[in-house]
Amino acid sequence: LAISVAMNKVGLVELIVSSVVDLTPWAGPLFMLGFIYLFTSVLTEILSNNAVAVLVTPIAIGLAQQFGIDPRAFVVAVMFAASASFATPIGYQTNTFVYNAGGYRFVDFLKVGIPLNLLLWIVATLVIPLFWPLTPL
Numbered sequence: 467l468a469i470s471v472a473m474n475k476v477g478l479v480e481l482i483v484s485s486v487v488d489l490t491p492w493a494g495p496l497f498m499l500g501f502i503y504l505f506t507s508v509l510t511e512i513l514s515n516n517a518v519a520v521l522v523t524p525i526a527i528g529l530a531q532q533f534g535i536d537p538r539a540f541v542v543a544v545m546f547a548a549s550a551s552f553a554t555p556i557g558y559q560t561n562t563f564v565y566n567a568g569g570y571r572f573v574d575f576l577k578v579g580i581p582l583n584l585l586l587w588i589v590a591t592l593v594i595p596l597f598w599p600l601t602p603l
Contacts, residue, residue: 468515469520469521470520470521470523470524470533473521473524474524478501478530479524480528482525483525483528483532483554485531486498486501486529486534487529487532494533495497495530495533495535495600496591496595496600498513498529498533499540499543499591499594499595499600500517500542500587500591501546502522502526502540502543503543503546503547503549503587503590503591504587505545505547505548506519506520506526506544506547506548506584507544507586508521508586509521509522509554510534510547510548510549510551510553510557510558511554511555511556511579511583512554512557512559515548515549515551515557515558516548516586516588518544518548519544519545519548522544522548523541523589526540526541526544527540527541533539533600533602534575534602534603535601535602535603536598536599536601536603537602538598539594539595539597539598539599539600542594542597542598543590543591543594546586546590547586547587547593550582550583550586551579552575552578552579552582552583553575553576553579553580553582553583554572554575554576555570555575561575575588591593
């Protein structure tokens with residue numbers, strides 16, 4: 467939580483959000499929801515899911531605020547994506563246990579995990595707005 471507060475206080479969240487919006491002026495809330503999910507999903511494969519959630523949540527909230535929409539959909543996307551680490555054995559401690567005990571190779575995780583992550587990305591991007599609409603506040 468302290469990291470999130472610090473990111474806001476020093477203006478890092480504002481800088482990241484404005485950069486993303488400036489680079490994608492054509493993008494709407496649904497695209498950004500998918501983007502934030504995918505960004506979080508990639509990060510959670512190489513970092514701790516808790517750390518990723520702490521780092522990306524303020525950015526997700528900032529993006530939602532930039533669009534003038536309820537940030538809950540974006541926060542839910544971050545939480546789902548941060549919890550869906552399937553593509554690498556280092557993304558989550560249970561993956562590491564299975565990796566060692568089962569004698570799997572790194573590529574085994576990639577073969578199964580990447581398609582699963584892509585499927586969840588598409589489903590989450592389409593289903594989350596059904597529960598938390600991307601409409602202006």
